[in-house]
Amino acid sequence: MNMAIHLNWLSILMLCVVLPCIFQQEVNGAAITETTVEESINEETTAELETVTEEACGPCNLKGDPLLAGPQPPFEAETQDYPGLESKMNPRPDYGYRSYGGNERLQGKVAIITGGDSGIGRAVALAFAREGASIVISYLNETEDAEETKKLIEDQGQECILIPGDIGDEDHCRKIINETVTKFERIDILVNNAAYQGKMLDESIEGMSHERVLYTFKTNIVSMFDLTRFAVPHMPKGSSVINVASIQAYHPSAGILDYAATKAAIVAFTKGLAGHMLGKGIRVNCVAPGPVWTPLIVSSLSKEHIAQFAADHPIKRPAQPREVAPVFVFLAAGRDSSYITGGVFSVTGGLITA
Numbered sequence: 001m002n003m004a005i006h007l008n009w010l011s012i013l014m015l016c017v018v019l020p021c022i023f024q025q026e027v028n029g030a031a032i033t034e035t036t037v038e039e040s041i042n043e044e045t046t047a048e049l050e051t052v053t054e055e056a057c058g059p060c061n062l063k064g065d066p067l068l069a070g071p072q073p074p075f076e077a078e079t080q081d082y083p084g085l086e087s088k089m090n091p092r093p094d095y096g097y098r099s100y101g102g103n104e105r106l107q108g109k110v111a112i113i114t115g116g117d118s119g120i121g122r123a124v125a126l127a128f129a130r131e132g133a134s135i136v137i138s139y140l141n142e143t144e145d146a147e148e149t150k151k152l153i154e155d156q157g158q159e160c161i162l163i164p165g166d167i168g169d170e171d172h173c174r175k176i177i178n179e180t181v182t183k184f185e186r187i188d189i190l191v192n193n194a195a196y197q198g199k200m201l202d203e204s205i206e207g208m209s210h211e212r213v214l215y216t217f218k219t220n221i222v223s224m225f226d227l228t229r230f231a232v233p234h235m236p237k238g239s240s241v242i243n244v245a246s247i248q249a250y251h252p253s254a255g256i257l258d259y260a261a262t263k264a265a266i267v268a269f270t271k272g273l274a275g276h277m278l279g280k281g282i283r284v285n286c287v288a289p290g291p292v293w294t295p296l297i298v299s300s301l302s303k304e305h306i307a308q309f310a311a312d313h314p315i316k317r318p319a320q321p322r323e324v325a326p327v328f329v330f331l332a333a334g335r336d337s338s339y340i341t342g343g344v345f346s347v348t349g350g351l352i353t354a
């Protein structure tokens with residue numbers, strides 16, 4: 001009896017005191033975010049960038065139904081040669097220019113983002129810059145996309161250096177770390193994001209050449225060993241490594257089995273590395289995105305597949321890079337995620353990963 005009364009009182013307390021508090025916090029949170037977005041948009045940004053982003057998120061409903069929060073298929077079926085350019089995609093991916101507001105979570109930090117020129121990497125670069133980080137972007141040879149991202153970062157008042165080259169090459173990985181440390185003296189965040197996804201094959205394993213499989217493994221997973229190995233001596237306690245896996249680690253497609261296998265390897269790499277790095281005060285996690293609208297997609301899939309990309313997905317559309325990037329900020333910011341290491345974070349629009 002006493003217990004019941006006690007519980008009732010607790011419920012009333014919850015309803016009257018705690019819930020309105022939570023609600024109030026959400027309202028305040030939203031208000032803060034909106035002013036910050038407004039403040040962090042540099043009005044002098046080129047008209048070109050503005051149009052591009054308006055195009056990308058014009059029809060999107062950013063606060064309501066998640067099914068409508070990004071463009072849905074059918075898409076214009078345009079393929080590109082590897083590695084593909086974001087600037088030639090239609091619609092242009094939405095990297096969060098209008099929606100992501102920073103809050104000094106990464107003030108003064110130095111972040112390396114592989115594949116930071118476009119796609120998820122670009123959205124992460126923008127979000128990190130708005131949180132106050134200096135950015136190092138490694139990319140293969142997509143000069144046009146990389147220059148645009150650099151300008152975007154500098155418009156946020158942050159420094160950005162570009163390091164083109166092939167991360168499948170050990171010496172190049174050494175160079176990325178060397179140039180970063182030479183310029184910024186340390187590394188706080190390493191985002192191992194770059195990946196190669198070859199053409200989606202019908203014939204599966206028979207069509208998968210030795211060269212292709214090697215290239216995929218060198219780019220997607222061997223590079224993570226090299227970059228992390230060279231970076232760690234320069235990472236102070238509180239640093240964070242964030243690897244990009246994929247839904248493909250859990251639901252592998254036969255036509256890109258090489259890619260899927262590297263993504264499963266990245267999950268194991270993350271889990272194993274996390275335990276090992278805790279003693280150095282470094283956290284290691286990975287993000288497993290589902291289908292995301294990026295240059296990797298238009299340079300891997302067929303026209304027919306692109307036109308219907310993610311149509312059969314639970315959420316019936318691909319993610320936009322803007323919808324993936326905030327998880328990276330959370331995992332990078334020790335003030336928010338200090339207890340989180342060895343984790344896999346799904347951003348899959350309803351497909352179950354584990």
Ligand SMILES: *[C@@H]1O[C@H](CO)[C@@H](O)[C@H](O)[C@H]1NC(C)=O
Pocket residue numbers: 082083140141
């Ligand atoms: C970029 O690198 C890829 C892979 O080596 C190559 O096929 C492509 O031609 C290069 N593109 C440019 C613009 O250099």
Ligand SMILES: *[C@@H]1O[C@H](CO)[C@@H](O)[C@H](O)[C@H]1NC(C)=O
Pocket residue numbers: 178179181182
């Ligand atoms: C970077 O490479 C140069 C030339 O090899 C070397 O002198 C320098 O010590 C290296 N810097 C770091 C931080 O490794």
